Amino acid sequence: MKLSQVDPHSRATMTFDWGAVKWFVQPGTTPGATLSFGEVVLNPGQGHDRHNHETAEEVLYVLSGAGEQMLDDQEPFTVHPGDVIHVPKGMFHATLNTGWAPMRLVAIYNPGGAEERALAQLPDFAEVPAGSVPTYVRPGG
Template sequence: MKLSQIDPHTRATMTFDWGTVKWFVQPDTTPGATLSFGEVVLNPGQGHERHNHPTAEEVLYVLSGSGEQMLNDEEPFPVHAGDVIYVPKGMFHGTLNTGWSPLRLIALYNPGGAEEKALAELDDYREVPPGSVPTFIRNLGG
């Protein structure tokens, strides 16, 4: 197998009402890969609500921002840059951005593949093609 550097601009971006996900490594796009590895950006005040991954464990690493993490339907706890969250297979969890700036996370699914396909089935999913930049419309409230 040829080893290669992965150019993020060659990967599509998943967009949702709550933020974006860009998968850098996936079984479908990276020869030999059995896990998925990508960056998640949660918009201020938004989150990825309670859900679970029946077939995969998940590891989250907080790159920047601040938020709250819920695990196993227990009280949410604060998360900040440098924190690592392990989510066992099947455990319900959710992440909320409580800050004014984006909450950036690295996400890893093991095994990869099924969970990203489930994200693509959500009602608010839209894909931004490789090489394009997602755009956001400011909500002025009301």
């Protein structure tokens, strides 16, 4: 098996109304990978609406920012840097950035592949090519 060092600039960025995702390791782009590993950026006041992943479990690790996490349609709880959230396969969940700054999370899908393809089908999806930087528009600007 070929060993891989991933250059973040070699990967495209998925952008949405709520933020962006850059997948660093994925089946199909990283030799031998069966999971997906990436960074999610949630814009202030934005988040992922309630959804689930039928084919994969998800792990989220909060790098920066503050937010609320809902799991299994229960009351949301506060999350801060250093918190880890495990979302079992099929469980409904949502993440909301409640702070003034972008919220950054590491995301892992196991197995990877199908969930990223589903994200690319969302109506607000736009891809920023590898090596390019996403731009953000200030509200009212």
